[in-house]
Amino acid sequence: MKEDFLVYVWQHQYFDKKDLGTATQEAVQVYKTGFRNTNAGPDFLDAQVKIGQETWSGSVEIHLKASDWLKHQHQLDTRYDQVILHVVWENDQPLHRTDGTPIPVIELKNRVAPALLQTYLNLKSDPHLIPCTPFLAEVPEITKLQMLDRVLLERLEHKGSLLTEQLGHHNQHWEEITYQAIAANFGFKINKEPFHRLSKALPYAILRRHRQQLFQLEALLFGQAGFLTEEYCQDEYLDKLRQEFGYLKHKYALPAGLQKADWNSLRLRPANFPTVRLAQLAAFLHNKDYLFSALLESETIPSFINFFSAPVSPYWQTHYMPARPLKTPVAGIGKDSIYLIIINTVIPLLYAYARSIDNQNLIDKALALLENIPAEHNAITKIYQQLNFRNKSAQDSQAFLQLNQQYCAPRQCLLCSIGHYILKKQKPAP
Template sequence: MQEDFLHYVWQHQYFDKTNLRTTDGQLITVLKPGYRNADAGPDFLTARLQLDEVEWSGAVEIHLKASDWHRHQHQTDLKYDQVVLHVVFEADQPVQRLDGSTVPALALAARVGPDLLRAYHKLLEQPATILPCAAQLPAVPEITRTSMVERALLERVELKASVVAALHQRLNDDWEATTYHTLAAAFGFQKNSEPLTRLAKALPLAVVRRHRHDLLQLEALLFGQAGLLAENEDSVGDEYITILRREFDFLRHKYSLHGTALAAHEWNFLRLRPANFPSVRLAQLGAVLHARPALFDALLTAADLPTLTKFFQVPTSAYWRGHYRPGVAGKVPGLGKSSIHLLITNVVVPLRVAYARHIGQPELVESALALLSLLPAEHNHITDNYAVLGFQHRNAADSQGLLALHRAYCAPRRCLHCAVGSRILQRNLVER
């Protein structure tokens, strides 16, 4: 059994309330179970209970065993002093608040019906290669599935926006710097997002701004700080790389960049098509930084999808149109539409949502999300599996929602937090 099951039981009050009492004999009347807390602290907040003749308002904490209170160190955390009821499956020991007072406990082991337990195990123990409830999905109304995907999409976008907001705070409320760092990370396209995130830290926007008018100097800074200008058998005798190396040596001394550069081995080239090599992505990022002097304003105010697409459609320098990596020749295509769509999804949308939250204009969130419905659906093994099972997959909003559903609910089997899983469990219970 998982703790999520007890959360579900408490939230929906699916247990026998006959002569409901705490472990020390107090009569319990549940006036309001409270609402689920998604942040740190007790599991349910603003609950209202009556213990004997006294009404209490506060939090409810839920554990499989009462002793989990101590295992999780709640006895030393002030947030748990507001707990008015400890709901457990097994009450194996009493627990106390910081002031030494005992927290009333409710044990549910004898109050949860066997039919509910069987329905729960039937849902979670289904062997499925795609998602746990695959075999039972046909019984779930389409509106339930659609609303859950929309909910997962909003949670995914809000999570990305919160990362942008935290970055904005660390960068002293500088939206242009926030955009620079967010854009750099996104140009890593998952495989190289982490080293590109570190590169943005190693190459401050203040330095980039001073040289963004000169593409050669900008490339020298980007590739030099990336550790990709070190001489090797590929680049020996390459005139352009020699110029970049010489330019970087000068700029590195000028801006005291010693010791902050990445090493060449930190970049991932393995199992990537040449067009996705980090050297190609760096050249494309450099071209955007060179051609677009006001990143934040341009991405925030672009009125339509064609304008946003044009923002990213910037040709790289002549050298990088003919080289995949330093000293390695080959015809390199420009930034493709699918890559641009991913950049809009992972940069523009969360950036706009974070800004909307920052200035207190929630209506801008809707317009940011609307961008996703204009983008084509992303096809991968996860989204395609959901489409086979009957989930709508028409555009990028659906793709992002399905990816969020998979990662946040299906893969970790958080079925009881999902509207689809909850509906199936209720149906299984009714059938019995």
Template sequence: MQEDFIHYIWQHQYFDKTSLQTEAGEPVTVLRPGNRNADAGPDFLGARLQIGEVEWNGAVEIHLSASDWPRHQHQTDPKYDQVVLHVVHTADHAVRRTNGTLVPTLALASRIAPELLQRYQALLTVTPATLPCASFLPQVPTITRTMMVERALLERVEQKAASIEALHQQLGGDWEATTYHALMVAFGFQKNSEPLARLAKALPLSIVRRHRHDARQLEAVVFGQAGFLSETIETENDHYLAGLRNEYAFLAHKYNLAATALPTHAWNFLRLRPANFPTVRLAQLTALLHARPALFDALLTAADVLTLEQFFAAPLPEYWREHYRPGRAGKVAMLGRSSAQLLIINVVVPLRVAYARYVGQPELTESAVALLNQLPAERNHLTEPYEALRFSHRSAADSQGLLALGRNYCEPRQCLRCAIGSHVLRQNKVVQ
């Protein structure tokens, strides 16, 4: 058993309250269990309880065993002096505040329905590769599943939006620069997100803006700063790259860029198909920066997914249509539709939500999330278990919700925070 189970039992009052009393024999009436405290200090604040003849307003602390109180040094911490009731599974120790007064203790071990505990343990003891609630799902209404997936989706979008907001603040409130940085990272498609984040810092938008209308200069400064213009055996006779190298040398000197240029070894090529090589992604990114001068405004105002897909479909520089790596010939296509859809999911939607929160217009959040319903569902090994259990999986809104459900609830076994897990446990709750 974990302590969060006792938190759950107390929060929802899923225990037998018949003749409820403290270990000292004082009758207890719960008038308000309090609110979960996410910060330091007692677990529940604002509780209202009647203990004996006295009505108390204060905090409730939760432990598996009462002896956890001194183990956690609460008897020396003034924050815990506000505790009016210590709720535990097992009362094995008398506990005191900093002034030596006893804290009333309520033990729940004999008041929790065995069926409730069995279901909780069943959720936690399934094999890691199995969804905890898989065997219980036939008992869970479809509406409960749907609402939980929607909740997980919104949490995922809000989390991504919070990262955009932090980036926006770091960049001095410049939404265009925020969009530039977010797109650079996203163009790494996980494998090369970290070096692209470094490149965004090493090549500020202010420099890109000055040269974005000159395709050759833009190409030179992007590939040069990324570390791909150094002469090698493969490129020593490549006159086009030699020209870019000269152009970059001039720009690097002008803007003092050489010290922050990335080394070639910073990039990941291993186990990537040529279409996903970082050089290909840089070519596609360069094409976008050259063809689309107002990134933020375009991504914010695009009416639908089709418009956004067309926005990302910028024609490649001529050299990179025929080379997937410097000096290595091979046909290269424009950014594919599936890649554009990933950029909509990972950049456009959270960017719009972050801006909606910034300007205080929640309707913009709704329209941003609605874009996910226009996109096809992602299908991979992470969503397959949910499809097998007949979760709705018709759009990217569904798949993003399922990914969040798996990562934030199922994998870490956070069943007590999940509406599905809560429904499973409620089948045998005891409330009197």
């Protein structure tokens, strides 16, 4: 058992309160469990309990063993002098505050229903990738849907907060943040990190000055990406790019860029090679006056597809590496790839901006876009579909990814509405 189970039991009061008393036989009544403290200090704040004839307001600390108080060195921290009740699974040692007064303690070892404990242990140790798999049939559909709605918003909040944090480092410049986010997602999963580094080594303001010249955009992007070295410039077109990049690099005093070793090409199809994605990014930036404002103005999925669709230059329509022609020409980024960019870039940007200006209409727009994008299909979504979860749109598939990442995989069943429903059925009768 872990301490999180005892925290859960206290928070929901899932234990037998008949003749509840401290280790010194003083009667205990719980008026307020307190608020969960996720920062440093006691586990619950602003609790209220009656011990004996006195009503106390303060903090509650949770431990598996009373002696963990000393193990965690709470005796040296004056914040724990506010603890009015120590809730433990096993009371193995009497404890005192820094002023020498005893800390009231209740032991829950014999007050938790065995079925509740066993269900918790089963969830924690279940071999299935989704730990509640054996119990899902008994969970109402509304409970599952509510949890999916919750995790979808959690995912948007998390992605939005990351963008807001970046915004603070760029003087609230939404255009720059939009460019960096889009560039990173042109790398998709395999090359997202080097694309993001490239965007920081090549500011959008410079690219925007050359937006009308696709050749110069390619020179800047391929040069800073490390693909215009002597090794690659045996090709006539790449050699011309190298010469142009040399001029532009000197003009703008560009910092050191990336190297070939920074990019991943192993086991990728030619259409996913970083060189192809760079050419597609250059084509996307070509003739784009503004990025973020255009995203705000676009309303429908077709308008976003049109925004991101742009044919690459003739050379990259027929090559995936210098002097390596493609068997099947690639004119530009595909629709499925655009869907991923909308999901991972456009929608978080809209959500972050909506939060910053408190605009519910923009939040609704972001959610509506997700609902109108086809569902993603991968190893994770397949697992949930096999468990009879619907996967009709990107709203569903994004919710699955968040649910798996934050709750199912780390076995955080106690924080999940589905897990809570399963455990709630095993709580002791009042």
